[in-house]
Structures are given as structure tokens and as C-alpha cells.
Amino acid sequence: MDYDETFIPVVKPAIMRTVLSLALSCSRPMHQLDVKNAFLHGTLTETVYCSQPTGFVDPARPEMVCRLNKSLYGLKQAPRAWYSWFATFLVTLGFTEAKSDMSLTCFSRSSPPCSLQQEFAMKDLGVLHHFLGVTVEPRPSGLLLHQRQYTLDILERAGMTDSNPCSTPVDTQAKLSEDVGTPVADPTAYRRLAGALQYLTFTRPDITYAVQQLVVYTDADWAGCPDTRRSTSGYAVFLGGNLVSWSSKRQPVVSRSSAEAEYRAVANGVAEASWLRQLLAKLHSLLAKSTLVDNVSVMYLSTNPVQHQRTKHVEIDLHFVRDRVAIGDVRVLHVPTTSQFADIFTKGLPSATFSEFRSSLNITGG
Structure with a gap:
């Protein structure tokens, strides 16, 4: 075991919907930036070795391994290493973490700092229109959040693209029991689809003024x-x-x-x-x-x-x-x-x- 902690805060959907709602009601612009290769910025505190990359093997010392200074995608501790480094850097810029959720940091001065782009390779995505698989469409009364493509992907994965829709998701008389019905042939596929449906609930509402x-x-x-x-x-x-x-x-x-x-x-x-x-x-x-x-x-x-x-x-x-x-x-x-x-x-x-x-x-x- 080459790591002790892998936990990082994951933003709750409720936080994102709340921030969107507040920004909309206050007529605040919503801008989106993306850090390129974010996990590669994290500094490792553990000693981790990896094999020499294919195509870059030293012919004189093929048995040698590389010692990592930075985290790599695929390491269990990579997300935490990135978060720890990034959160510490934000604090130096004057951001503060919300006590209610550490995944939210706030900057309350009149003008935001531009030091992020000086420190990281950033991609300016412009006005918010798509994040985490969710599409954001402006409407006269507010914003429409939807996961239309994600929904179609789930239907295709389940082999239900030609199925007819139901008027309600649950029958009023249905009481599902462990002893009723035939067990599914592939429980793993069932759990995978159930998890996909859980994420689909992200975009239940529209957001209005x-x-x-x-x-x-x-x-x-x-x-x-x-x-x-x-x-x-x-x-x-x-x-x-x-x-x-x-x-x-x-x-x-x-x-x-x-x-x-x-x-x-x-x-x-x-x-x-x-x-x-x-x-x-x-x-x-x-x-x-x-x-x-x-x-x-x-x-x-x-x-x-x-x-x-x-x-x-x-x-x-x-x-x-x-x-x-x-x-x-x-x-x-x-x-x-x-x-x-x-x-x-x-x-x-x-x-x-x-x-x-x-x-x-x-x-x-x-």
C-alpha cells in the first residue's frame, strides 16, 4: 500500500443548483474554466515508482524504474493530491472554503484574481453551457438543465430505444418484494444501469428567476x-x-x-x-x-x-x-x-x- 488517504470532497448536486439559482436571481454571469491535465499538478507525499514508459525504456538499464514526483492519472491518491495542492493555492489567493462544504470556495472581493491562468494551463470555456454531462440552455424565464444525450445513452445501453414511455415511473399498486419476480441474469449490468439512473436525477428541475x-x-x-x-x-x-x-x-x-x-x-x-x-x-x-x-x-x-x-x-x-x-x-x-x-x-x-x-x-x- 503506497498511500494512506484518497478522500477528496466531491461537490454535491444541490450546491451546483443552489449556486446557479443564486447567480440567476442576482443576474450574475456564469463563466467556466477548465484546468488542463489537473491531476498531473498534484504533488505526491508518498514514494511511488512506476515502470519505464513504453517507447522510452533506457536500453542500457531496462530493469530500472522511475520515481514519481507528481501524481499520474490512475493513481488512487491522484485526486486527493490534486485537491490538496489546488485548495492550498486558492487560499493564498484570498479564497475561503465554505464550512458547510469544502468543495466550495468563495472569493468576495470586487474583482477576481487572474493568477489561476498564470499558475495553470487553463482552457477558457466561456459562458456556462455544459458541465459534468449536463447541458445548460438559457431560456427567457431562466435556465433549462437537461441530460438528453445521457438519457439516450442509457436507453441504448439497456436495449430500450424502441420501448414505449409510461405516464408514471411507479405503479400506484406496485409493492416490490425480494421474493417476487425472476432474478436478473446479470446483476452487475443491473447495478450499472441503476447507478446511471441515479446520476440522471441531477437535472430534475429547470432553474427560474x-x-x-x-x-x-x-x-x-x-x-x-x-x-x-x-x-x-x-x-x-x-x-x-x-x-x-x-x-x-x-x-x-x-x-x-x-x-x-x-x-x-x-x-x-x-x-x-x-x-x-x-x-x-x-x-x-x-x-x-x-x-x-x-x-x-x-x-x-x-x-x-x-x-x-x-x-x-x-x-x-x-x-x-x-x-x-x-x-x-x-x-x-x-x-x-x-x-x-x-x-x-x-x-x-x-x-x-x-x-x-x-x-x-x-x-x-x-
């Missing part, structure tokens, strides 16, 4: 898993009218009531909102704060010191949400189920409801 207000919708499908009876939590976080973060995740434990399942979902949504508040504070964006929930029991529990036998199982989540409410970071309000957009992340919906909620999430048909 909006007033800056942070709103979180949370919901839970109580005991929805037929195998474990665990609930599915979902939340949707809006910055202004822009959907910047969302989640659909199976809860780790069984909930004894719908209120308990909802409260765990609220805690997840409040945690995401708290993180986004720190991020927005770093970006000097002031906002109002509201966390909207469609369960009356949760609303009462979050604002009143009610404690009884059935709430012990969610005690940590209970105190966490109450603390955020007490200091004024969030407000928990009631939302009618007909307007609970987070439902789309927890269970199958009728076609009309699904289409209505999809439109409310700023998703346009392709």
Missing part, C-alpha cells in the same frame, strides 16, 4: 416496504421557486406510527435545510425560513414539549427539530396533502397527480 425563500416539503410512506415494513422518507427543498435538493430514501428502522415515520422524514428535511442555510450564509444570501409538513401530529410535536411513550423511538430527531424551531431556523407548518409535492418521492401516484406534482417541481417534458 425567483425571490429567495427556502421551503422544504417532507413526507413519508409509512410501512411501505412489504419485506421489512420500513417507511420511505422523501423531501423536496426549494430555493425561491427552484428545486435545489431532494431525497427519496428508505428509513433505517421500523416506525410504529405514521407520525413517527413523518417525524423522521421531517428531521431529514430540516437537516438538509440547516446545511443549505449555512451554504447560503457563506454566499451572502439572506432568506426567509419555513419547513412545510403535511402531518398535524408532527407539527404539534415540533413546537410543543409533548413527550410520551410512543415518542421515545424518535427522541433524537425530536430534540433536533425542536432545537431548530426554538432558535428560529425553521418553522413547521401544515400543508394540505393535495399540495404535498414530496409525495412524488415516496410512492407511486395516479397519473394526473404525478403530472401536476412534476410540473410543480419545475420539470418540463422532453
Whole structure:
């Protein structure tokens, strides 16, 4: 083992959507630069040797190896070596790391430094139009983010280019179980496609001009898993009218009531909102704060010191949400189920409801 650490911060999609939303609402230009051969700039702290490159072998000493001074593509520690060097260099220019996420660095002076191009071989990509496989198209009302080519590639990989589309992604009556159905012939290919679909969710919303207000919708499908009876939590976080973060995740434990399942979902949504508040504070964006929930029991529990036998199982989540409410970071309000957009992340919906909620999430048909 020739390395000790390989971890580097990876930017969250929510950060990129939040920055795009803020830049758009403030009419800020979005410029894109690319560092050529970025990983080759990283300095290694470990001693690493490699074979002599093909075509450059010393005929007098073919058995000798090369000692690396810089990282190479393919080394496990190459990403971390690059990040460590680049982050340190940015700090010397006056950038500061966001405490909420180390992948975001900010520069708050009136004019940005030009030292990056003096230090690195940079490619000026101009106005933002494409990044990480996502296409950015300007529209009169804002920006359209899409992954059309990536979607077509997934369909071709799955052999489904001639398949007919469905009106909803999940049937309202479907309850998938481990014991139902025939196992897939190639589990690796299935996992690969599942991972590709996960990345496809990057471009769920369009980004539009909006007033800056942070709103979180949370919901839970109580005991929805037929195998474990665990609930599915979902939340949707809006910055202004822009959907910047969302989640659909199976809860780790069984909930004894719908209120308990909802409260765990609220805690997840409040945690995401708290993180986004720190991020927005770093970006000097002031906002109002509201966390909207469609369960009356949760609303009462979050604002009143009610404690009884059935709430012990969610005690940590209970105190966490109450603390955020007490200091004024969030407000928990009631939302009618007909307007609970987070439902789309927890269970199958009728076609009309699904289409209505999809439109409310700023998703346009392709």
C-alpha cells in the first residue's frame, strides 16, 4: 500500500443548483474554466515508482524504474493530491472554503484574481453551457438543465430505444418484494444501469428567476416496504421557486406510527435545510425560513414539549427539530396533502397527480 488517504470532497448536486439559482436571481454571469491535465499538478507525499514508459525504456538499464514526483492519472491518491495542492493555492489567493462544504470556495472581493491562468494551463470555456454531462440552455424565464444525450445513452445501453414511455415511473399498486419476480441474469449490468439512473436525477428541475425563500416539503410512506415494513422518507427543498435538493430514501428502522415515520422524514428535511442555510450564509444570501409538513401530529410535536411513550423511538430527531424551531431556523407548518409535492418521492401516484406534482417541481417534458 503506497498511500494512506484518497478522500477528496466531491461537490454535491444541490450546491451546483443552489449556486446557479443564486447567480440567476442576482443576474450574475456564469463563466467556466477548465484546468488542463489537473491531476498531473498534484504533488505526491508518498514514494511511488512506476515502470519505464513504453517507447522510452533506457536500453542500457531496462530493469530500472522511475520515481514519481507528481501524481499520474490512475493513481488512487491522484485526486486527493490534486485537491490538496489546488485548495492550498486558492487560499493564498484570498479564497475561503465554505464550512458547510469544502468543495466550495468563495472569493468576495470586487474583482477576481487572474493568477489561476498564470499558475495553470487553463482552457477558457466561456459562458456556462455544459458541465459534468449536463447541458445548460438559457431560456427567457431562466435556465433549462437537461441530460438528453445521457438519457439516450442509457436507453441504448439497456436495449430500450424502441420501448414505449409510461405516464408514471411507479405503479400506484406496485409493492416490490425480494421474493417476487425472476432474478436478473446479470446483476452487475443491473447495478450499472441503476447507478446511471441515479446520476440522471441531477437535472430534475429547470432553474427560474425567483425571490429567495427556502421551503422544504417532507413526507413519508409509512410501512411501505412489504419485506421489512420500513417507511420511505422523501423531501423536496426549494430555493425561491427552484428545486435545489431532494431525497427519496428508505428509513433505517421500523416506525410504529405514521407520525413517527413523518417525524423522521421531517428531521431529514430540516437537516438538509440547516446545511443549505449555512451554504447560503457563506454566499451572502439572506432568506426567509419555513419547513412545510403535511402531518398535524408532527407539527404539534415540533413546537410543543409533548413527550410520551410512543415518542421515545424518535427522541433524537425530536430534540433536533425542536432545537431548530426554538432558535428560529425553521418553522413547521401544515400543508394540505393535495399540495404535498414530496409525495412524488415516496410512492407511486395516479397519473394526473404525478403530472401536476412534476410540473410543480419545475420539470418540463422532453
